[in-house]
Amino acid sequence: MGGIVILLSLWLFFKRKQFVWQSFGPFYFAMYPTKFGIKFMRKTALKYNKILYWIGTIGISIGYIGMAVVTEELIRGVYTLFTNPQITVGLVLPIKAKGVFYVPFLYWILSLIIVMIVHEGAHGIIALVHKIKIKKTGIAFLGIIIPIIPAAFVEPDEKKLNKSSNLIKLSVYSAGPFANIVLGFILLLVYLYVPFGNNFILIWIKDLIYWVSLLNVGVGLFNLIPLGPIDGGRMFQIALEKLMQPRKATKIWKAVSYGLLAIVVGNILFALFL
Numbered sequence: 001m002g003g004i005v006i007l008l009s010l011w012l013f014f015k016r017k018q019f020v021w022q023s024f025g026p027f028y029f030a031m032y033p034t035k036f037g038i039k040f041m042r043k044t045a046l047k048y049n050k051i052l053y054w055i056g057t058i059g060i061s062i063g064y065i066g067m068a069v070v071t072e073e074l075i076r077g078v079y080t081l082f083t084n085p086q087i088t089v090g091l092v093l094p095i096k097a098k099g100v101f102y103v104p105f106l107y108w109i110l111s112l113i114i115v116m117i118v119h120e121g122a123h124g125i126i127a128l129v130h131k132i133k134i135k136k137t138g139i140a141f142l143g144i145i146i147p148i149i150p151a152a153f154v155e156p157d158e159k160k161l162n163k164s165s166n167l168i169k170l171s172v173y174s175a176g177p178f179a180n181i182v183l184g185f186i187l188l189l190v191y192l193y194v195p196f197g198n199n200f201i202l203i204w205i206k207d208l209i210y211w212v213s214l215l216n217v218g219v220g221l222f223n224l225i226p227l228g229p230i231d232g233g234r235m236f237q238i239a240l241e242k243l244m245q246p247r248k249a250t251k252i253w254k255a256v257s258y259g260l261l262a263i264v265v266g267n268i269l270f271a272l273f274l
Contacts, residue, residue, distance in 0.1 A: 004109075008147045031140040031153060038134050041121060045128035055178075056126040056171035063174030064239070066181065066224040067232050074225065074263050092218065107211040109150075114212050115180060115219050116152035122179035123172060124154040130168045133157040166238050173231045180220030187213035225264070228257045 012019065012030060020031040045052060094105035103111070124134045136155040141147035161169060187209050196206040226236030236256065240249035 005146055008141070012141065012143075012147055026144050027142060028144070029140060029142055029151075030147070031138055033136040033138040033155070035137065037117075037121060037124070037137050041124045041128055041134060045125050049129055052125060052129045053171075056129060056175055057167070059126075059174040059178035060167075060170045060235075062178050062181065063170070063224055063232070063235055066177060066221055067226055067235065070221045070224050070232075071226060071260070074260060074267075077267050078263055092215065103211055103215075107208055108215075110208060111212045111215045112150060115215050116150070118179050118183055118216065119176040119219065119223070120152045120154040122175040124156070126175035127154075127156040127161065127172045130164065130171065132160050132164065132168075132172070166242065169238060170235055173234045174224075177220040177223040177231055180216040180223070184213045184216030184218075184220060187216065225260055226253075226256055227260045227264070233257055 015032070016030075018032060020033060022029040022031075092101045092103055092108075094103050094108040096102050120137065124137065127134060134154060134156055136153075138153055138155075140151040140153055142149040142151060156172070161172060191206060191209045191213060196202045223230050224232035224235075227233045233253070237249065237253045240253055243249070244252075
């Protein structure tokens, strides 16, 4: 793991002029823009346009259901902190530490790559189904001095997306989490019911399927938290603006976002340090 972090750090340093950098406090978010995958997304969106349109629409309902579930679990977690803090887990990482749900590094990085491709690819495909251009795709890293967490992004034409109907916006926003959750549950069924035998390579694949399933569901649900600019936050804001005046909706959206951010950070810090 240490060797990979060193290699990524060196790559970031020597390619730093080709990255787009954003900083917030001690953290940075470095984005490496490419055109990777755009051609495939276009072909998929064109070939399966009608069925993807309806899948995207169904994803909206699943997204709001998932939002309610994960928000309820977060609030329940606050109660757990005071009644049974021993079961609190802060992060899913390839390191053994207090408050960390340990995942072997190779499983972690492969699972994360699959999660990111599925999540961002779904956003891009559904955007293209609705004739919204994808400008760039790319990989990114969240870090403090060294890269810590890898990520990916798809950059749609935000101006056109913002001018689109609420149905289109919600379809695009919910597509990533919906794809992660669906894939996660499909792989869980594969893990539970497909016989893999006792062959060591096959067992390794079975274990990988388990971690990919777990992280897909986890990342999908996390992105549905009604928090700031993530998918759930955007969906929550649209719902509020449909129910009340924009100014009041914005105030409630910000209040809920800050409240849930405090809960998320509080859970992580409590798990790691207390």
